[in-house]
């Protein structure tokens with residue numbers, strides 16, 4: 001089959017990790033007989049620099065007519081204050097909104113090979129961990145009104161960010177999360193701050209209604225401050241976490257460390273149809289950009305999610321996941337997941353080893 005994939009490398013380490021993702025996807029194409037046709041477009045700071053916009057119209061048009069979108073990362077200090085008020089992150093929020101991608105799946109999956117890369121004690125994490133964070137992606141405080149009011153007395157000047165959710169937005173993300181739980185261990189924790197926030201109280205009421213359609217699912221609520229603590233103290237209690245845009249953003253970065261590094265956390269953003277946007281959960285990592293140090297696994301595992309969710313290619317997705325395991329088995333590590341006795345490799349080399357493992361297929365153990 002032929003597929004049209006839009007690539008949006010973006011900024012910082014974005015182009016480096018995207019190059020590895022494309023290499024891996026081509027290797028999957030070779031092994032399974034698919035052709036992936038790429039169309040590269042601008043987003044974020046790269047879009048501001050070249051076309052004066054963090055989300056040029058050509059990017060939107062290409063994404064809308066694609067089978068799936070792969071994104072690197074956006075942002076960096078260079079664009080912290082752009083003259084027209086545009087920012088790289090605005091382009092990212094806008095593409096998610098424009099494509100209607102309200103459901104963000106972030107699986108925090110600990111590979112047994114990385115047990116010692118996690119800062120948590122082995123007794124706490126065991127030899128595996130598998131938590132799915134389902135984050136609402138196109139509403140909440142990131143999409144509410146952001147405003148600053150300048151007052152005569154500078155000390156009175158204030159800023160506001162509004163958290164907004166309507167029932168429909170809450171219900172659709174809950175249904176996606178509960179559906180996921182039905183395919184897993186039928187256990188959901190809805191994370192909120194219902195002891196303070198009106199939006200969280202609404203989330204709780206809607207959850208109680210939605211849960212009636214999922215009698216087999218064991219669900220509970222947890223305040224976000226407690227959840228942040230419990231993720232570190234006893235992560236094994238969680239299976240599916242459903243939460244709002246901002247809480248999901250924060251908790252998923254925290255959960256990534258349970259798996260060894262933010263460089264391991266893939267993500268898929270989906271809406272009503274099959275079109276999806278796939279990106280690592282991390283940002284553009286300006287501190288290591290251009291140095292061949294970034295871990296490309298989060299992006300490569302996002303490619304596996306793309307094959308599974310947007311293209312329906314399950315065996316192909318599994319081939320990538322097995323190849324990642326194979327490379328970890330052999331002890332090859334970028335710096336972020338380095339452990340004693342392992343062999344240091346860079347971004348490009350990791351991509352190449354994963355390609356090699358895909359090519360060898362069932363004989364992967366030979367690399």
Ligand SMILES: NC(=O)C1=CN([C@@H]2O[C@H](COP(=O)(O)OP(=O)(O)OC[C@H]3O[C@@H](n4cnc5c(N)ncnc54)[C@H](O)[C@@H]3O)[C@@H](O)[C@H]2O)C=CC1
Nearest residue numbers: 073074075076262263282283284285286287288294295336
């Ligand atoms: N989806 C996106 O495009 C996102 C963009 N950002 C933007 O990225 C820029 C940097 O943000 P930060 O807060 O520093 O977050 P970040 O995720 O870019 O980096 C945080 C830390 O994690 C490390 N790191 C990130 N990805 C890594 C990888 N693949 N391998 C090894 N180490 C990795 C970085 O070196 C840094 O020390 C900002 O402009 C921010 O707005 C932040 C988060 C998500």
Ligand SMILES: CC(C)CC(=O)C(=O)O
Nearest residue numbers: 089092093142249281282
């Ligand atoms: C612009 C930010 C909301 C991006 C981010 O941190 C994320 O999606 O994880």
Ligand SMILES: [Mg+2]
Nearest residue numbers: 249250253281
């Ligand atoms: Mg984030």
